Amino acid sequence: MKKLSWFNKLMLFFNIVLTVLTFIAYILPFLAPKIFPILSVFTLVLPLMLVFNFLFFMYWLIQMKRQMLLSGIVLLLGITFINKFYKFSADPQPEAPEDFTVMSYNVRMFNIYDWLPRADVPDSIRSFVKAKKPDIICFQEYAFLDRVMFKSYPHKFIYSNDDKYKTGQAIYSKYPIVDNGQIKFPNSSNNAIYADVKMGNDTLRIYSMHMQSIKISPDIHESINEQKSKVIFKRLSEAFAKQQYQAELLENHKAQCPYPAIVCGDLNNSAFSYVYRIIKGDMNDAFEEAGSGFGKSYNYKYYPARIDYILTDERLEVKEFATFDSIVNSDHFPVMARLALRPVEE
Incomplete structure (x- = not known):
C-alpha cells in the first residue's frame, strides 16, 4: 500500500x-x-x-x-x-376539488422605506397575489397602505404594532375566520398570530410567525470585516437564544389546539436548527414533501438560504410546493403550497 x-x-x-x-x-x-x-x-x-x-x-x-x-x-x-x-424535482399531484392553497410572504412593509429602488413594489405584490390566487395568505412585516388592498379576500385578521405604519402581520382568507389571536414574544417586536379557518365541516388553525430577526442585510458580504464579523456572530447567537423561547411559546400554544394546524412564516433560521426542530415537531415540511431545488426564500446573493416555511399537520397532504425566487419585491421570496385534508379513518 x-x-x-x-x-x-x-x-x-x-x-x-x-x-x-x-x-x-x-x-x-x-x-x-x-x-x-x-x-x-x-x-x-x-x-x-x-x-x-x-x-x-x-x-x-x-x-x-x-x-x-x-x-x-x-x-x-x-x-x-x-x-x-436540496430536493430533486417531483411531478405535482393532479388537482382535486378539495385542494386549497396557502401562501406565506414576508413583504418587508411593502418597501415603504425604499430599500428597493422602485416605486411599483406595492402594486407588484398585489398583482402577484392576484395572479397566484392563494386561498389563504400569511403576510409577515405587513404594513397598512391604501395602495395595497386585497379585495378578493372577504375574511382577514390583521395585528399591528403602535408605530407609524402599524406594521405587524396579517392573515387573509377566502374561507370564514371563526377565531383569531396573537402570541406575544416578550422583549421583542416579533410575534405570532393565528386564525381558525372554517372549511366546510372542518376547521384549520393557521399560524403566521415572524421569529426574532437577526438584523443582517442581504448585502452584508460587501462590507464585512473582522470587527463586523464579531458583531454578527454575537448578534446571531443572541437572536437564536431568543428564538428558542419564542419557538417554545408557539409549540406550547399549538399543543393546545384542537384543530389540524398549518404553521407559516419567517423563522429567521435554517432547517438545521434547534428552533426549526422544536416548531416542526411531527409536522411535515411542505418543501421536503413536494418542493424542488434549494428552496431559496431569502434574497442573499451567495447562499441559498431557506428561512421561510409552510409546515403542515400530518392530517394534511402536501400536493405541490413552490418558491417564487424570481419575484424580487422584498428581501424574502414568497412560498406557496397546495394542500388537501385527508379523510378521517373510521
Whole structure:
C-alpha cells in the first residue's frame, strides 16, 4: 500500500477537521441555543459543510483511496439533512376539488422605506397575489397602505404594532375566520398570530410567525470585516437564544389546539436548527414533501438560504410546493403550497 503524499496528508488533516465539525453540526439541532448560543451559529453553514464533504469524497474516490469512507460515512449519516437542503424535482399531484392553497410572504412593509429602488413594489405584490390566487395568505412585516388592498379576500385578521405604519402581520382568507389571536414574544417586536379557518365541516388553525430577526442585510458580504464579523456572530447567537423561547411559546400554544394546524412564516433560521426542530415537531415540511431545488426564500446573493416555511399537520397532504425566487419585491421570496385534508379513518 502506497503511503500518502505530503499533499494528501494535508488534505486528510482538513478532511478530519471537517468531519468533526460536521458531526458537531449534526448534534446542534438537539442542543438548546441558550446552552450553546455561539455553537448554534454553525447550523447556518451545515449545507456548506455537506458540499465540502462531497468534494472530499470525490477527491479520494478518484484516487481509489480508502479515506473516501471518512466523508462517505458523514454523508450517509446526514442524508436527512441533505433532503432539507436540496430536493430533486417531483411531478405535482393532479388537482382535486378539495385542494386549497396557502401562501406565506414576508413583504418587508411593502418597501415603504425604499430599500428597493422602485416605486411599483406595492402594486407588484398585489398583482402577484392576484395572479397566484392563494386561498389563504400569511403576510409577515405587513404594513397598512391604501395602495395595497386585497379585495378578493372577504375574511382577514390583521395585528399591528403602535408605530407609524402599524406594521405587524396579517392573515387573509377566502374561507370564514371563526377565531383569531396573537402570541406575544416578550422583549421583542416579533410575534405570532393565528386564525381558525372554517372549511366546510372542518376547521384549520393557521399560524403566521415572524421569529426574532437577526438584523443582517442581504448585502452584508460587501462590507464585512473582522470587527463586523464579531458583531454578527454575537448578534446571531443572541437572536437564536431568543428564538428558542419564542419557538417554545408557539409549540406550547399549538399543543393546545384542537384543530389540524398549518404553521407559516419567517423563522429567521435554517432547517438545521434547534428552533426549526422544536416548531416542526411531527409536522411535515411542505418543501421536503413536494418542493424542488434549494428552496431559496431569502434574497442573499451567495447562499441559498431557506428561512421561510409552510409546515403542515400530518392530517394534511402536501400536493405541490413552490418558491417564487424570481419575484424580487422584498428581501424574502414568497412560498406557496397546495394542500388537501385527508379523510378521517373510521
